[in-house]
Amino acid sequence: MYQYRPGQRSQLALRARQFGTQVDRFLAGELDPAFFQQLRLRNGLYIERHAPMLRVAIPYGTLSSGQLRKLAHIARTYDRGYGHFTTRQNIQFNWPALESVPTILADLAEADIHAIQTSGSCIRNITTDHLAGVAEDEHEDPRPWCELLRQWSTLHPEFNWLPRKFKIAVSGARDDRAVIRLHDIGLRLHHDANGESVFEVIVGGGMGRTPVIGKTLRESLPGDQLLPYLQSILRIYNLNGRRDHKYRSRIKILVNDLGPERFQELVEEDFAATDLAPFSNALAELESFREMFAAVRPRPLATSIDEPIAVQSPAWAQWLENNTLPHRESGFRIVMLSLKSPGEEPGNLDDSGMDLVADLAEEFGNGEIRVSHEQNLVLPWVPRERLYALWQRLDEAGLATANIGTAEDMICCPGLDYCSLANASTIPIAAEIQQAVADFPGRADIGPLRIKMSGCMNACGHHHVGDIGILGVDKKGKEFYQVTLGGRAGNGAKLGERLGPAIAREDIAAFVMRIIERQLELRQPGETLADTVERIGVEPFKEKLYADRPVRRQAA
Amino acid sequence: MLIDQYGARLPDPGEQRLAEDAESRPDGDAFEGDWILPVAAWRANADTMRARIDAGQLRIILELDGADTAVVSEFATDLPRFKRLDIRFPGFADGRGYSLGVLLRTRHHYRGGLRGIGVEADNLPALRQCGYDSFELDAELEPALIREILNNAGTPHALSLGTG
Ligand code: SF4
Numbered sequence: 001m002y003q004y005r006p007g008q009r010s011q012l013a014l015r016a017r018q019f020g021t022q023v024d025r026f027l028a029g030e031l032d033p034a035f036f037q038q039l040r041l042r043n044g045l046y047i048e049r050h051a052p053m054l055r056v057a058i059p060y061g062t063l064s065s066g067q068l069r070k071l072a073h074i075a076r077t078y079d080r081g082y083g084h085f086t087t088r089q090n091i092q093f094n095w096p097a098l099e100s101v102p103t104i105l106a107d108l109a110e111a112d113i114h115a116i117q118t119s120g121s122c123i124r125n126i127t128t129d130h131l132a133g134v135a136e137d138e139h140e141d142p143r144p145w146c147e148l149l150r151q152w153s154t155l156h157p158e159f160n161w162l163p164r165k166f167k168i169a170v171s172g173a174r175d176d177r178a179v180i181r182l183h184d185i186g187l188r189l190h191h192d193a194n195g196e197s198v199f200e201v202i203v204g205g206g207m208g209r210t211p212v213i214g215k216t217l218r219e220s221l222p223g224d225q226l227l228p229y230l231q232s233i234l235r236i237y238n239l240n241g242r243r244d245h246k247y248r249s250r251i252k253i254l255v256n257d258l259g260p261e262r263f264q265e266l267v268e269e270d271f272a273a274t275d276l277a278p279f280s281n282a283l284a285e286l287e288s289f290r291e292m293f294a295a296v297r298p299r300p301l302a303t304s305i306d307e308p309i310a311v312q313s314p315a316w317a318q319w320l321e322n323n324t325l326p327h328r329e330s331g332f333r334i335v336m337l338s339l340k341s342p343g344e345e346p347g348n349l350d351d352s353g354m355d356l357v358a359d360l361a362e363e364f365g366n367g368e369i370r371v372s373h374e375q376n377l378v379l380p381w382v383p384r385e386r387l388y389a390l391w392q393r394l395d396e397a398g399l400a401t402a403n404i405g406t407a408e409d410m411i412c413c414p415g416l417d418y419c420s421l422a423n424a425s426t427i428p429i430a431a432e433i434q435q436a437v438a439d440f441p442g443r444a445d446i447g448p449l450r451i452k453m454s455g456c457m458n459a460c461g462h463h464h465v466g467d468i469g470i471l472g473v474d475k476k477g478k479e480f481y482q483v484t485l486g487g488r489a490g491n492g493a494k495l496g497e498r499l500g501p502a503i504a505r506e507d508i509a510a511f512v513m514r515i516i517e518r519q520l521e522l523r524q525p526g527e528t529l530a531d532t533v534e535r536i537g538v539e540p541f542k543e544k545l546y547a548d549r550p551v552r553r554q555a556a
Numbered sequence: 557m558l559i560d561q562y563g564a565r566l567p568d569p570g571e572q573r574l575a576e577d578a579e580s581r582p583d584g585d586a587f588e589g590d591w592i593l594p595v596a597a598w599r600a601n602a603d604t605m606r607a608r609i610d611a612g613q614l615r616i617i618l619e620l621d622g623a624d625t626a627v628v629s630e631f632a633t634d635l636p637r638f639k640r641l642d643i644r645f646p647g648f649a650d651g652r653g654y655s656l657g658v659l660l661r662t663r664h665h666y667r668g669g670l671r672g673i674g675v676e677a678d679n680l681p682a683l684r685q686c687g688y689d690s691f692e693l694d695a696e697l698e699p700a701l702i703r704e705i706l707n708n709a710g711t712p713h714a715l716s717l718g719t720g
Contacts, residue, residue, distance in 0.1 A: 018708045022678065035648050035676055121649065157685035158658050161651025238655045239625045273663055 001064055001296050001368060002147050002289060004112045012109035015116060019043050020102030027099075042122060042160070044115025045101055053418070054093045054101060055118040056108060057125040060132065060146040060170070061089035061371040065358035068369050070111035072354035078104050082350040084418075085339060087373045087411060087462055088167065089127045090118055094418055116154055121162045123153035123234070128170045129177040130372035133293060134328050134380045139190045140197055142172035144289035145226070148282060152227050159234050163241035163249040166234070167206075174491075179373060181205045181214045181493035182465060184251045185233060190220070197223035203233060203263070204255035207459035211495050212252045215260040217267065223286075225271075227279050232270040236263070298332075298366040298381045312388065319391055319402040324382075333384055335365075337377040337394065338401040338409060342434050345427050346412040347375035356397050364390045373462075374411055376404060407437045407449040407516065411462050415455030415472060416479075422455035424472025424479035424505070429453065432509035437516070446516060448528055450489070465489040467529035468515055469496040470508065479505040485515070485541060486533025494530070497538045500546050511545065518544055561689045563680075563702040571617060590639060592617040595627065606637060615639040617669075622646055622653035632664050640669030643688075648676045654686045661687035677705050 019039070026036040044055040056071070063071075071091055075083045078100050079093040086092055096104055108114060118125055126146045133141040149168060153159070159166075171178040172189040180186025186202035198220035205214025221229055233251075241254045255263045325334040337357065340346050349357070361369050361379055364386050370378035382390060394400040403409050410433065413419065415426030430453060437443060452466030456473075463469035469484035481503050484496030503511045515529075518541050523532045533541075558566040573592040587608075593616055598605065608614040617640040620627055631638075641660065643653045653672060660666040672683050673692040680691060680702070 014708055018705075021704065021708070032676075035678070038649060039678060121651075155682075157682035158654045159651070160682055161649055161654065161679075163651075235655050235658075238651055243623075243650060275662065 001062060002059075002143075002292050009109070009112065012112070012114050013106060015043075015114065016102055016105035016109050019105060023098065023102055038120060040101075041120035042117055043101070043105065044118035045098070046119060047420075051095050052098050052101070054096050054104065054115060055086070055090045056093070056113060056115045057118050058089045058091060058113075058371050059150050060126055060128040060143050061130050061373075062132075062143060063369045063371065065362045065367045065369065067111045067113055068354050068358040068361070070108060070113060072351040072358070074104055074107060075354065076351040077107075082348050083354070084345070084414060085347045085349065085371050085375050085377070087375060087413070087460060088125060089130075089371050089373060090125055091371070092414075094414075119165075121164050121166075122160050123156065123162075123166045123168065126150050126153065126168050126170065127178055127183075127373065129173055130370045130374075130376075130378050131177060131325070131334060131380070132172060132370075134332075134334055135173050135175075135177075136326050136328050137174040138172050138328065139174070140172045141290075141293055142170040142187075142189050143293050144286055145172075145187075145189060145197075145223070146170050147289045147293075148227070148286055149230075151285075152230075152282070158231075159238060162234070162238055163243045164246070164251075166237075166251065168230075176490040176493070177373075179462070179465065179489045179493070182207055182211070182462075182489070183214065185230065186214050187226075189223075192220050199223065199226055201229065201233075204252040204260070205493075206250055206252045207462060207464050208250070209247060209457040209459075210250075210252065211459070211464040212256070213493050213495070214252075215255060217260075217264050224279075224283050225276070227282055228274045228276055229267075229271055232267045232274060235270055236266045240266070296366050296368055296381075298383065315395070315400075315402070316388065316391055319395075319400050320387065322402045322406065323400070323404045324387065327381075331384060333382055333387060335379040335382045335387070335390065336372075336404040337379065337399055338403050339376050340403060340409050340434070341398060341401040342408075342438060343431070345414075345417075346410055346430050349377075353397070353399065356393075357399070360390060360393060374409065376409070405448045405450075407446050407451055408434045410434070411450070411452040411466070413454050413461035415453075419455055419460075421458060422472065423457075423474035424455055424481065426453045426455045426461065426470075426472060429470070429481070429505070429508055433512050436509050436513045440513060440516070442517075442520060445520060449516070450487075450530075451512065452487075462489065463487075464495045465493065466496060468512060470512070473502050475502065481505070481508045483508075483511065483515070485538050486530045488530045494534075497533065499538055500542055514545055515541060557693050557696050559691050559693065559702065561684050561691075563699060563706050565699065566690060588613060590615045590617065592619055592642065594619050595621075595624075602634070606634070609637045617642055619644060619673075620656075622656065623650060625652050625656060628656060628659055628664065635660070635664050635666045635668070638668050640671055640690075641666070642671045642673050642692075644673045645675050647674075648679065654682065657683070657686035657688055677702055680706060 022039050025031040046053040075081055078096045080095050084092045126149045128142045128146050132143050166184045168185045169178040169180045169183040170187040171180050182205040188200035192198045201218040201221050202214035202216050206212055237251045242248045323336045327334050361367055364382050365379045366381040410430050412426045412430040416422040417427050450467045452462045453470040454461035454463045463471045465487040469487050471482040473480045473482050483499045485499055487496030488494040519529050560566055571590040571592050574597055618638050619642040622643045622645045645653050670688045671690045672688045675691055677697055
């Protein structure tokens with residue numbers, strides 16, 4: 001993992017103090033409220049439906065056990081004992097008091113954690129594949145590059161007041177698990193014919209109210225040009241992006257308005273004029289980052305190696321099947337911890353759960369925890385021979401829910417219960433759907449299914465790219481849900497197609513179950529729902545679903 | 557209030573400002589010394605003014621709208637003639653002036669004064685890193701507070717990657 005240098009540590013402490021002064025000035029009426037709002041957003045602090053909400057960055061989804069314990073401490077001390085993991089590898093605390101936030105930031109700084117630029121019109125937390133460094137299909141661990149990007153983008157003097165928020169995601173594997181085609185900039189790290197690190201640079205993707213799949217500007221940009229090239233993209237956006245309309249100001253709109261060719265021309269022009277010399281020390285830094293990330297391995301195994309693990313119980317067998325993944329190195333498995341247990345709010349974990357996971361990561365793994373954009377946790381280095389013992393411990397603690405990748409493993413934003421932008425609830429709907437799936441006689445046949453739900457157009461729940469996407473809409477003060485089918489997040493990223501009129505709250509869970517039933521009728525062996533939709537379109541779903549039983553449709 | 561890049565208050569420099577609707581322009585012999593001009597006035601009389609600047613009779617400070625990002629290339633060849641460029645920020649959330657500053661300093665190698673007008677004190681550290689060397693703040697602040705802001709600002713994470 002990345003090790004902070006002393007100078008960087010004091011920067012974080014300084015930043016917490018600086019924010020403390022700003023809060024004092026604001027409370028004393030000495031700071032313009034509109035300006036203070038922007039300052040607090042750049043420190044992760046929102047004012048939400050019930051109280052402030054603090055969003056803390058988990059850069060590229062990697063935490064040490066010590067850091068997770070610190071998050072548990074924050075949840076316990078300043079919040080109501082839990083945190084919410086988001087789809088962008090952040091954690092949110094929902095109840096901190098404004099006055100205590102500078103202290104929280106100072107506490108976090110002790111563990112090298114910060115909330116800088118987790119909100120506001122600036123470059124946000126850099127996200128990546130939650131299996132980085134351990135995936136079988138990986139070209140190269142993207143995290144040293146992510147760290148480079150984090151340091152470059154944090155407090156970047158030129159890009160702190162962009163037209164709108166700016167999200168960067170990186171993947172270094174064959175399978176894209178970081179949704180890179182739906183980010184402002186997506187980077188695909190791969191190797192050229194000489195084995196050098198190069199990047200496919202994808203720009204202008206995004207979800208939100210105008211979902212767009214990003215356009216590729218460069219297929220294989222040499223790694224040593226990454227930062228200056230991104231600087232050019234950001235600069236062209238900063239200078240030319242619209243600032244007159246909130247919903248027209250993301251980079252995807254600029255790319256569309258100019259046309260991708262013209263946009264690229266401007267970027268290349270700026271890039272060609274850029275002096276690369278100031279960036280030359282970055283590559284030297286990268287080498288030291290690589291060493292830091294490579295150093296984190298669990299202690300050597302007592303025994304080897306790929307022995308089949310004897311099955312002791314069906315629950316264990318199911319967990320092994322659903323919640324563990326093959327590892328780059330034989331002798332290890334990747335373990336997924338589901339934060340989608342029935343009755344729990346998706347993505348939430350309480351302080352004692354965080355402490356336990358931190359302990360288990362040290363006892364059974366390498367003291368490292370990952371956070372996935374699907375709002376689950378990952379223990380990346382578990383020796384196969386210790387899996388059963390780990391499962392027993394997780395099972396005792398209620399953390400062995402074996403539903404990773406299934407219909408119950410929904411992505412779900414906080415929705416109306418917490419978010420002031422929401423049109424409709426999401427958490428209670430997720431619970432209803434989970435229950436309905438659990439009660440469904442054909443549950444075991446459903447197979448992998450991505451259900452993704454957002455409480456409004458902002459699409460924090462990635463609904464556009466779910467097999468089943470659910471979007472909360474407000475119809476004359478009533479909660480309705482717009483359903484899309486056939487979206488894909490990774491390779492061959494695709495936006496889901498709208499199925500028909502929005503469905504009333506009372507009917508949405510049953511409606512989703514009928515989609516699942518219909519899929520079981522229509523699919524060919526091995527197909528996911530997105531595959532089926534790709535083959536035959538949404539019509540065969542639509543006809544049946546809207547014809548079958550009367551549903552309460554929205555008023556026109 | 558008017559301050560330099562270290563937060564020290566600047567004295568009134570005795571510069572004269574040409575009103576937008578002024579009938580006479582500083583291209584006549586009556587005009588001497590330091591003049592702040594809107595872009596339109598420069599455009600209208602650039603040739604005569606160039607000659608008078610080069611003859612040492614006139615110093616021009618050009619006032620630009622921080623949202624008008626295309627002007628940099630328009631004035632590229634004249635940049636060494638200007639005593640200072642005053643960039644008027646349309647609002648604290650409009651970040652174009654930051655890129656403008658970087659382009660002026662690193663692409664056009666502009667060495668004259670660069671002033672941010674209508675900026676917030678908390679943004680001074682970043683503006684300074686983008687090449688600005690004096691500021692006109694809307695608010696009147698205690699010098700101690702300005703010093704604290706300038707001293708306590710975080711810098712990019714100890715990686716001196718520059719903004720070239
Ligand atoms: S999608 Fe909308 S409701 Fe959900 S968290 Fe984002 S902004 Fe809030």
